[in-house]
Amino acid sequence: MTSFMTITLNGDPYDVPAPVTVTALLESLDIDARRVAVEHNLVIIKRAAFDQIVVREGDTVEIVNFVGGG
């Protein structure tokens, strides 16, 4: 059975099934893992560790990518 939890995702509250790996979180958001960087509770997660890191209730997650800039 799936329970839901609230995390802070890119600064806003966000409900996701708990618990969830970074890989599963990105998949549920339809985000290509190869094009983003992820910070979990202020620690940057290496891409190779996306499968291992588990996001829990109350955690803070930042997902960033490249946009146009000078």
Next chain:
Amino acid sequence: MNSDSFVIAGKTFQSRLIIGTGKYPSNAVMAKAHEASGADMVTVAVRRVNISDRSKESLLDYIDTSKMFLLPNTAGCYTADEAVRTARLGREAGLSNWVKLEVIGDEKTLFPDNEQLIDATKVLVKEGFVVLPYTTDDPVVCRKLEDAGAAAVMPLGAPIGSGLGIQNPNNIRIIREFSRVPVIVDAGVGTASDATFAMELGADAVLMNTAIAGAQDPVAMAEAMKLAVRSGRLAYLAGRIPKKMYATASSPIEGLVGR
């Protein structure tokens, strides 16, 4: 032009024009402008992914990263800590340890906070980053950045996006004379002659975004900038004539008809 290659931290670039990826009318126009510019390095910004709207196309769909080197920036950061955090995220997103380091000190002018900039440079250099700091056109600050381990210094020609051209040419010339690392004039270029002028002063490269992206025809302006940077570089290497107060005839004075 192999005898005049442009090298930063051991990496060779074909073009001395570095351009941005922001503010184009569309990604398609940007891609065409990139092509026309001949540049092989482009800057990108690091921002939060839009979670609620995933429909937006990705910038990287319009950049051929096999030809174009990505230089993530820390634009919009106001403290060394913010800039370091953003640089680390940029490294993970792009899998390269290069960063265009910006620490802004004032909202209206977007002038850098040099104290924070030097601090952030030290931290990132220690972490193995190739740091290219955007700085004021101050030779002493540029020297401090070089001492802190910056791989190049990037003095502004004028405020970001202003298009005012090179406001303090003598400082750019002095920075070039003092620096042992490449000098890249970053920001302030408005049109082709500004880029040429920067290169004639001895700049190793010019970085611009708005001058191309904001032009009425960005693709044509990108080509103009390519030629301008080439022209300025060639003129610098050729060695210009000294300026004189009065005329010096180009044609012989002897053998005039009727004298």
